[in-house]
Amino acid sequence: MINPFDDVYFMKRALQEAQLAFDKNEVPVGAVIVMNNQIIARAHNLTEMLNDVTAHAEMQAFTAAADFLGGKYLKECTLYVTLEPCQMCAGASYWTQIGKIVYGASEEKRGFINLNTTLHPKTKVLGGVLENECSEILTRFFIEKRNLN
Numbered sequence: 001m002i003n004p005f006d007d008v009y010f011m012k013r014a015l016q017e018a019q020l021a022f023d024k025n026e027v028p029v030g031a032v033i034v035m036n037n038q039i040i041a042r043a044h045n046l047t048e049m050l051n052d053v054t055a056h057a058e059m060q061a062f063t064a065a066a067d068f069l070g071g072k073y074l075k076e077c078t079l080y081v082t083l084e085p086c087q088m089c090a091g092a093s094y095w096t097q098i099g100k101i102v103y104g105a106s107e108e109k110r111g112f113i114n115l116n117t118t119l120h121p122k123t124k125v126l127g128g129v130l131e132n133e134c135s136e137i138l139t140r141f142f143i144e145k146r147n148l149n
């Protein structure tokens with residue numbers, strides 16, 4: 001069940017991060033990590049700028065959240081991410097033991113669900129929060145990119 005007072009609110013914050021990626025000509029995916037209704041990390045995809053295929057929004061958010069907490073486990077935290085995590089990010093989330101993953105748009109080809117990536121047994125998952133907004137920004141990005149080339 002989507003809670004409009006926090007899931008939607010925090011997904012909007014993740015969408016703001018996606019917009020920052022968009023403005024830098026990065027594939028627009030954004031993430032925030034929340035603990036006790038407070039954002040402790042925010043990040044967006046930076047694979048082009050860092051020239052690093054691992055610089056997905058989620059990976060950077062995990063690192064930032066662990067830095068903030070001074071510990072590597074994120075058991076009490078929720079990750080909000082605009083796109084369904086890929087295998088790499090879902091795999092990393094296993095090691096963080098994150099409490100919950102909430103994502104926006106589905107990723108049929110490279111998302112962790114169709115690829116059957118194992119999450120930590122304690123990690124809950126909720127998809128489809130602001131799904132339209134989250135996929136719209138990606139569609140807009142790829143349309144603009146196509147028109148430029």
Ligand SMILES: [Zn+2]
Nearest residue numbers: 056086088089
């Ligand atoms: Zn990823």
